[in-house]
Amino acid sequence: MRTITHPYAELKGGATGGASGGEWVRGNLHAHTTASDGSRPIQEVVSDYAARGYGFLMISDHDILTGPDEYARVTAGDMTLIPGNEVTKNGPHLLHVNASRLIAPDPIRQNVFSAIAADTGFAIVNHPNWLADFNHCPIERMREWVPYAGLEIYNGTIGRLDGSPYATNKWDLLLSAGRRVWGFANDDSHLPENDVELGWNTVYTADRSIEAIVDALARGRFYASTGVTIESIEVEDDTIRVVAPNAEKIVALMQVGRRFAETRGNSIEVRVPENAQYVRFECWGAGESFAWTQPFFVEG
Ligand SMILES: [Zn+2]
Ligand SMILES: [Zn+2]
Numbered sequence: 001m002r003t004i005t006h007p008y009a010e011l012k013g014g015a016t017g018g019a020s021g022g023e024w025v026r027g028n029l030h031a032h033t034t035a036s037d038g039s040r041p042i043q044e045v046v047s048d049y050a051a052r053g054y055g056f057l058m059i060s061d062h063d064i065l066t067g068p069d070e071y072a073r074v075t076a077g078d079m080t081l082i083p084g085n086e087v088t089k090n091g092p093h094l095l096h097v098n099a100s101r102l103i104a105p106d107p108i109r110q111n112v113f114s115a116i117a118a119d120t121g122f123a124i125v126n127h128p129n130w131l132a133d134f135n136h137c138p139i140e141r142m143r144e145w146v147p148y149a150g151l152e153i154y155n156g157t158i159g160r161l162d163g164s165p166y167a168t169n170k171w172d173l174l175l176s177a178g179r180r181v182w183g184f185a186n187d188d189s190h191l192p193e194n195d196v197e198l199g200w201n202t203v204y205t206a207d208r209s210i211e212a213i214v215d216a217l218a219r220g221r222f223y224a225s226t227g228v229t230i231e232s233i234e235v236e237d238d239t240i241r242v243v244a245p246n247a248e249k250i251v252a253l254m255q256v257g258r259r260f261a262e263t264r265g266n267s268i269e270v271r272v273p274e275n276a277q278y279v280r281f282e283c284w285g286a287g288e289s290f291a292w293t294q295p296f297f298v299e300g
Contacts, residue, residue, distance in 0.1 A: 004240070004272060006296040007182075007220035008233045011204055025055025026202040026225070027213070029084065029097055029124065030155070030186035036061035038190050043074045045189070050079045052197055056213050058082040060095055065102040080208050086126065087112055092137035093126040094148070095186075098214045113145050122218050123148040124184055127155040129164040136163065139170050143177060149218055150182030153292060154226055156198025157188035165199075168282075168292070172257040175278050175295055182217075183280075183292050185224035199226045220294040227289025235296065241269045244283035244291055251282045272298060 010022070032038030033045050040048075042059060049057045057079055059066040067083040074081075087094050089105040094112065096103055098121030106112050116123045128151055130136035142151065151167055151174075158165040171183050185199030203222035206212045216222060223230050227246075234241040242250060243266065250268040252261040254276040261270045272279055276298050283291040 002238060002272075002298060002300045004235055004238060004296050005299055006235060007222075007294050008204070008235070010221065011233060022204050022206045024202050024204055025208065025213070026200045027054050027056030027058075027080075027082075028187045028189070028200050029058040029082070029095055029184065029217075030060045030086070030126070030152070030188045031057060032061055032086075032188070032190045033059055033066075035059075035064050035066070040192055042066070042070065044192075046074050046076050046079070046081070048192065048196060050077045054079055054200070055208060056080040056082055056203075058084040058095075058097060060084050060086040062086050062088040063102070063105055065099055067099070078208065080210055080213055082210055082214065084121070092128075092141065095124040095126060097121045097124060097149075097217065098210065109141065110145055113148055117147055121214060125151040126186075127152050127158045127163075127165075127188065128167040128170045130155070130158045130161065132162040134163045137170075139173055142170060142174060143179075148181065150184050150220075152186055152188075153183035153224060154185035154199045154290075155188045156186065156226075157190060157195050159198065160194055169257065172253070172255070175280075176255040178277075180295075180297065182220040182222075182294050183224050185226060185292070199224065201225075202230070223291050223293050225289075225291040227287070228283045228285040228291035230283060230291050230293065233293060238272045239269060240272065240279065240281075240296060241267070242281050242283065242293060243267045244285075246285050246289075247283035247291070248286065249284040251284065252279055253282065254279050272296070 071081040090107040128137040189195035203216040281293040
């Protein structure tokens with residue numbers, strides 16, 4: 001018998017109908033400060049995101065760990081600060097989310113992924129389609145490496161650089177090969193005037209502790225957004241329903257990026273096609289704004 005496996009089963013009013021008592025909070029996992037090549041000191045960056053109502057933020061300077069000692073010296077209101085860094089030198093960039101130590105930027109990147117797996121937290125492959133060849137991180141490498149939680153399917157700062165800020169093409173290739181990786185949207189903020197509040201991850205979390213937020217991210221219990229809000233995700237047998245109040249169009253996709261259904265408006269209900277290996281949804285809003293659900297995997 002077919003079953004649909006997905007990260008949203010514990011949502012309030014979701015597939016289980018259970019009231020899990022969590023809340024949706026949004027955050028950015030990729031921001032630079034003057035400790036590396038950002039233009040503002042850490043307190044200014046933290047205050048900016050806190051003032052915008054973010055629930056969590058990770059400072060991710062290049063090969064520099066920002067952890068509890070650094071965070072103890074800044075004021076963040078009730079915004080949760082997650083330890084981390086961007087592994088940068090010697091190869092494709094990746095985030096180490098909830099790092100407890102700095103992992104050396106080994107040119108053999110598999111060694112970095114293995115070291116992160118042995119530490120706390122998880123890895124995210126960054127801006128795969130950056131640079132003039134749209135190929136900062138080749139799909140061949142992404143197919144080889146294990147483990148990592150996901151990739152940046154949107155990186156705001158790449159929107160003003162060569163290449164594409166989007167990487168849903170590589171996401172669909174990985175998912176189609178059976179990899180279970182999540183899609184993240186991050187600012188990668190360096191400059192305050194251009195780079196802030198472009199993309200974020202909205203998690204459904206039990207509370208605002210680092211552990212709960214990181215656990216929700218690792219399990220994929222979030223959606224990525226550049227402006228569209230998802231209100232509900234419901235799964236009943238092989239029918240999936242998504243409601244996104246400020247969406248103008250919702251597209252349902254399956255392996256190798258094939259669009260099998262779309263609606264004009266802010267909700268969609270689809271039956272998972274017989275031959276689907278996974279499905280995912282893109283909610284398109286005004287201008288160039290989106291929300292991306294995580295994939296729903298078909299088993300059996
Ligand atoms: Zn980078
Ligand atoms: Zn960066």
